[in-house]
Amino acid sequence: MSKDYTPLYQELGMDIEKHNELLAALGEIYPEFYLKQENRPKAMEYFDYVMSEIHGKRIEELMEKKKEGKPLVGTFCIFVPEEIIVGADGACYGLCGGAEFSIADAERDLPRNICPLIKSAYGFKVQRTCPYTQASDFIYGETSCEAKKKTWEILNEIHPTHVMHIPQMKREKEKELWKSEIYDFKKHIESIIGRELTFEELKKGIEIINKKREAMQRLDKLRGMYPDVVPISGKDGLLINQISFYDDPERFTQKVNELCDELEERIKNKVSVVPKDTPRIMVIGTPMAPPNWKLHHIVETTGGVIINEEACIGHRYYKDNIDTQWAENVDDLMERMLERYMKIDCACFTPNEGRIDKIIKMYKEREADGIIYYSLSFCHTYNVESKKVIDRLQAENIPILRIESDYSMEDMGQIKTRVEAFLESISFKKNVKFKGF
Numbered sequence: 001m002s003k004d005y006t007p008l009y010q011e012l013g014m015d016i017e018k019h020n021e022l023l024a025a026l027g028e029i030y031p032e033f034y035l036k037q038e039n040r041p042k043a044m045e046y047f048d049y050v051m052s053e054i055h056g057k058r059i060e061e062l063m064e065k066k067k068e069g070k071p072l073v074g075t076f077c078i079f080v081p082e083e084i085i086v087g088a089d090g091a092c093y094g095l096c097g098g099a100e101f102s103i104a105d106a107e108r109d110l111p112r113n114i115c116p117l118i119k120s121a122y123g124f125k126v127q128r129t130c131p132y133t134q135a136s137d138f139i140y141g142e143t144s145c146e147a148k149k150k151t152w153e154i155l156n157e158i159h160p161t162h163v164m165h166i167p168q169m170k171r172e173k174e175k176e177l178w179k180s181e182i183y184d185f186k187k188h189i190e191s192i193i194g195r196e197l198t199f200e201e202l203k204k205g206i207e208i209i210n211k212k213r214e215a216m217q218r219l220d221k222l223r224g225m226y227p228d229v230v231p232i233s234g235k236d237g238l239l240i241n242q243i244s245f246y247d248d249p250e251r252f253t254q255k256v257n258e259l260c261d262e263l264e265e266r267i268k269n270k271v272s273v274v275p276k277d278t279p280r281i282m283v284i285g286t287p288m289a290p291p292n293w294k295l296h297h298i299v300e301t302t303g304g305v306i307i308n309e310e311a312c313i314g315h316r317y318y319k320d321n322i323d324t325q326w327a328e329n330v331d332d333l334m335e336r337m338l339e340r341y342m343k344i345d346c347a348c349f350t351p352n353e354g355r356i357d358k359i360i361k362m363y364k365e366r367e368a369d370g371i372i373y374y375s376l377s378f379c380h381t382y383n384v385e386s387k388k389v390i391d392r393l394q395a396e397n398i399p400i401l402r403i404e405s406d407y408s409m410e411d412m413g414q415i416k417t418r419v420e421a422f423l424e425s426i427s428f429k430k431n432v433k434f435k436g437f
Contacts, residue, residue: 001056008059012134019129022101023055026291033293037233039273041266043259044236050243058246059131062091066135071192074136076121077144078317079166079344081337084186086249087205088193093132094245095139096313097121098289100407102129109154114147115379116406117289122151125159132246133159137192140185142166144348145381162188168348179338186334202333206322212249215256216241216318222263224307224366230280231266232259233273234306235296241313242290274305279426282366284310284359284389285374286382292407295374298416304423307366310359311374316344347381355385356392363398369426370399372419377406399426 009016030051050058066072071090073080082092097120106123124130133139138160141152155161164181167174190196223230223237240259244252266272281304283295288311296306308315322340327333345355363371371393375383386402393400401422405411 001053003056005056005059008056008063009131011063012059012131013128014131014134015128018127019055019131022099022129025099025101029291029293033297034235034239037235037273039271040236041232041259041262043255043262044232046255046258047236047239047243050247051239054243054246055131058248059135061248062093062132062135065089065091066137069193071189072135072137073189074133074139076140076148077142077164077166078312079142079144079341079346080140080164081182081185081341083205083209083322083337084182084189084197084202085205086208087197087202088189089201090189090192091248094289094313095121095124095130095133095136096245096287096289097124097130098292098407102127103407110151113378114151115145115286115376117287117376117379118147118151120289120407122155125155138162140164144346145379147378166346166348167342168350170342170349175338175342178342179334182334182337182341197330199328199330199333202330203324203327206324206333206337208249208253210321210324212244212253212256213318213321215253215260216244218260219256219263220308220315220318222260222267224280224282224368226267227280227367228276229267229270229272230274230278230305230307231263231271234281234283234300234309235293237306238288238293238296238309238314239290241309241317242288244317245313277427277430279304279369279423279430280307280366281305281423282308282310282359282363282368282371283314283374284371285386286376286379287311287313288374289313294405294407294409294412295372295403295415298412298419299372299423302416302420302423304419307368308362310362312346315362316346319343347385352385352388356389359389360392360396360398363393363396369430370401370422372422373400373402375402375404377404399429 062072073085073092074095076096085092096117099120102123103119105126106119110119125133140162142164143149143166152161152163167178283306299306320340320343322336373386390400
């Protein structure tokens with residue numbers, strides 16, 4: 001980091017010694033996983049800088065907003081309508097945990113057999129080692145799984161936590177329920193700023209996030225829609241997806257578009273980060289919160305390349321925008337918001353055939369070579385849904401490998417062996433020699 005942020009951490013009531021241990025651990029992983037990559041786009045320097053200051057400069061920016069009375073809202077789910085927060089000139093950021101570092105402390109309160117994402121996030125609050133959690137005026141949880149909604153009750157005892165009820169089906173009565181939830185959310189944000197949001201403010205918030213998602217859609221296309229050229233690694237693509245939940249949205253949009261400009265030149269000049277015939281892999285399933293880079297690192301140091309993440313930290317987040325055309329008032333904008341968020345195809349929905357149709361369509365459009373279905377341990381919604389997804393993929397003769405893991409590094413060798421066999425089988429079917437890396 002560019003300077004000593006200890007006074008800031010003291011202001012946030014953090015455990016500074018424990019936080020230093022966390023930063024030291026991340027300081028070992030990031031250079032190994034990211035900075036040793038060859039032939040990275042120059043525009044990735046910005047995202048490396050963001051990671052170096054993710055607990056520093058960005059927290060300073062957020063605290064400036066807080067001093068101005070702007071809402072700081074931590075979230076765990078892409079169902080939370082960030083457009084409302086941005087329209088209020090506040091900040092919305094993700095709190096999902098991707099590190100094993102905090103899990104042991106979380107397990108003093110939570111059972112071991114729930115997903116590590118929940119335990120990691122809760123543990124960071126217990127430890128007081130996450131400045132984003134500490135800075136939040138309040139946290140918004142949601143009811144996308146049983147473990148989450150019960151954890152939020154416990155979290156609320158140590159940090160103000162509100163719960164949005166996510167519908168589990170997509171019938172008209174569920175849409176009415178969800179409509180009431182997003183109106184309640186809007187009223188809560190308005191209570192923080194002391195007035196109702198105007199049509200212009202809400203529309204501006206929507207437009208900012210629309211542009212952010214459009215930049216990410218552009219990046220997704222450049223990553224995966226050119227079979228002969230892969231201009232950026234999957235690890236870097238994942239990192240950008242993760243940073244999208246922390247960085248200032250307008251600055252992030254600008255930097256992603258600058259990166260995309262460079263990637264277009266790379267594609268034009270046939271500059272690829274991997275050799276020809278490298279197996280092109282889609283990853284589908286549960287979200288990967290930072291610093292959960294394990295699977296991507298394994299795949300891309302074993303002979304494959306990841307061209308897309310069909311996940312909440314990935315394509316599911318940015319695939320749809322809010323249509324503001326012909327909207328004349330706040331209620332019109334809220335209705336369009338409802339329509340957009342009901343397109344999310346989280347595994348919490350039943351039935352969820354649309355997600356499977358989308359995966360197959362994405363696979364064919366990108367001319368991918370195989371799919372890895374990634375599930376966090378004890379993530380029952382995605383683990384159970386994997387049966388229907390895999391059955392359909394196998395019926396389409398799509399190579400599929402199912403990986404279930406947590407945040408420990410202990411299973412890296414085992415996963416690497418399975419991934420290597422999977423990539424080799426893909427190369428055999430393509431009648432090309434598997435090179436490995």
